Amino acid sequence: HVQLVESGGGLVQPGGSLRLSCAASGSTNVNICVAWFRQAPGKEREGVAATYTSSGELYYADSVKDRFAISRDDTTRTFYLQMNNMKPDDTAMYYCAAAYGGACDLLPQTYNYWGQGTQVTVS
Numbered sequence: 001h002v003q004l005v006e007s008g009g010g011l012v013q014p015g016g017s018l019r020l021s022c023a024a025s026g027s028t029n030v031n032i033c034v035a036w037f038r039q040a041p042g043k044e045r046e047g048v049a050a051t052y053t054s055s056g057e058l059y060y061a062d063s064v065k066d067r068f069a070i071s072r073d074d075t076t077r078t079f080y081l082q083m084n085n086m087k088p089d090d091t092a093m094y095y096c097a098a099a100y101g102g103a104c105d106l107l108p109q110t111y112n113y114w115g116q117g118t119q120v121t122v123s
């Protein structure tokens with residue numbers, strides 16, 4: 001099992017940057033996939049970025065490629081989402097999620113564990 005706590009959300013102007021953090025605790029010393037999702041009001045949850053801890057593979061949604069970057073600090077068991085050149089369409093609740101079992105993608109159904117979310121507003 002793993003517990004996830006997000007932080008770092010807030011209000012940012014268009015073109016600005018923000019870094020989200022996801023502190024992981026529990027069984028994080030095994031191969032897991034960690035991803036960031038977002039959900040705007042009235043819209044479906046969308047996968048933004050994912051990384052598989054053992055291989056370092058990275059996955060990005062086309063809408064954020066070249067603007068967002070997912071990374072991790074193994075010492076502190078923290079995962080990050082660096083968001084640059086932000087747009088009003090990036091406004092959403094952002095969630096950190098984790099999955100065991102080898103699958104790693106941007107589909108919500110892949111993930112077993114979710115954080116509580118952090119709000120990001122671009123305006």
